[in-house]
Amino acid sequence: MDFFTIATFIFFTALVAIISWWITRKEDLSTNSGYFLGGRSLTGGVIAGSLLLTNLSAEQLVGLNGNGFAGSLTSMSWEVTSGLTLVLMGLIFLPKYLKSGFTTVPEFLEERFDKGTRNIVTALFLISLSLVTLPIVLYAGGIAVNSLFDVASLLGVTPEQSLFYVIAGTGLIGGIYAIFGGLKAVAVSDTINGVGLMVGGLLIPILGLRVLGDGSVMAGIDQLVTSHPEKLNAVTGPGNVPFSTIFTGILLVNTFYWCCNQQIVQRAFGAKNLVEGQKGVLYAGLIKIMVPVMLLFPGIIAFHLYGSEIGHQDLAYSYLVARVLPKSLLGFFGAVLFGAVLSSFNSALNSASTMFCINVYKPIINPNIDDEKLVKIGKVFGTFITIFAIFVAPQIAKAPDGLYAFMKSIMGYFNIPTLVVVLMGFATKKTPAIGAKIAIFFFITAYTLYNFVFDLSIHYLHVYGILFVCCVAIMLVAGIISPRKEAYKQKDVGVVDLTPWRYAKPVSIVIAMATVYAYVIFSPLGIVDQPEYQSRFLIITGLFAVLTFALFRVTLILQDKKSKAAPTIESLDGENMANE
Structure with missing residues (x-):
């Protein structure tokens, strides 16, 4: 690795840090809202960027x-x-x-159920973040950076030692961001890194296709579609994610991740109003549909180019990058990749500190603590959990089905029970706290039996779906046998303006149509195993574009008519979309 690569890596990494500091230097980090929610001042673009980069990190790329x-x-x-x-x-x-001004998801569960439910879910969140999320982010980032820069050769140490050094360095730098900068510094750096990640992430498949096509990207695409067409089949192609699991476990896991996961929703909690929050969330939804170009196509291209040379699937991405990326861009891409790792790590760490302070330390240990001292406690806890994650991360090296499958299967212990109680908390008014607690313990016990006792030939994602239905039934029965004395009624605390975004529903229609389009294109109905795939692609794309535009316009016209007919009705749930 030459001096130019090292210099550009340090330059771009430092540039992001300096810009983030400059933008947030006047922020008041001594208060609860200022440190944990960025002062409730985040705009749609910042929220979208932070959501995406919190999600799109090394564990995704790898x-x-x-x-x-x-x-x-x-x-x-x-x-x-x-x-x-x-x-x-x-x-x-x-x-x-936003109506109740929550800082954490467990705060809602305390208001809806009781303190015991809050404590259980907080424990689930903290265990998942400290034992799974943070170590996996560090491990995946360590693999990517270690392989990209050949750190072992650079330092003259073993691969295992170099991996630990990279993990430790990432953890320490990420800890400084999150511990001393608060949520706004994390969100701003996420947005900046997000731009770089999108540029760099899209560049890799383009360069890979160029190599695959002997200098021609179009020839590379033709090779990708016609050679091993089963690799592009998103419906019945080979892999460890059957199409049927979309309608069971995948939908549930993603609903938890994007709607209940503190690490993610905390960005939206910091929105300056509902309009900006909805913009950020839906912008992110549009971009997520296009993300497979960055997160799956490079792996398939690596299969075509270097399939016989790559020993383990988790090495495919970094192997491809090291061989197709020009040396002059290696430092820039390394900085982008490093920034993505920092983003996910920072976000998880900030969320862990937030929940410990708001849901554990203040209500249980010191109810009278002021905001400034509580922020200091959050920094101490963040330091401790950073050190813990650094030492746990290297132990993940032997995941048998690949890093991503390992992460998703283990996270089931935490995400599905939390989703059940949050969803039922919003959907029902009289389900009691005991129902939530029984459902949580039932899921954990049943999933443990599935993993370690009973040898069932059922995909773990289908098991999620089955156990989810069982937990919902448990909570409904509890509501019949022992309902709350008073029905739950949510209060509007007036923290932010709840006027919805005018285009929220029309954009949602676009997202839904784009999802269907992606599955049609990458199936035998689209371009998979079709000799005339170019014409089929153009016809299907044209039809979906026209239909989507028509639905967008119809939705917008209908909601505007409804809004004019009943302008005084509160539109909390997005029923009446007002103009910005």
């Missing part, structure tokens, strides 16, 4: 491209269906969250 290398486009269901769940967040969950 894990999903590994799935593409070993399987096919079936794994794109994790990304493409995220658009639909972001629609749910924008139209249903976010207005409710």
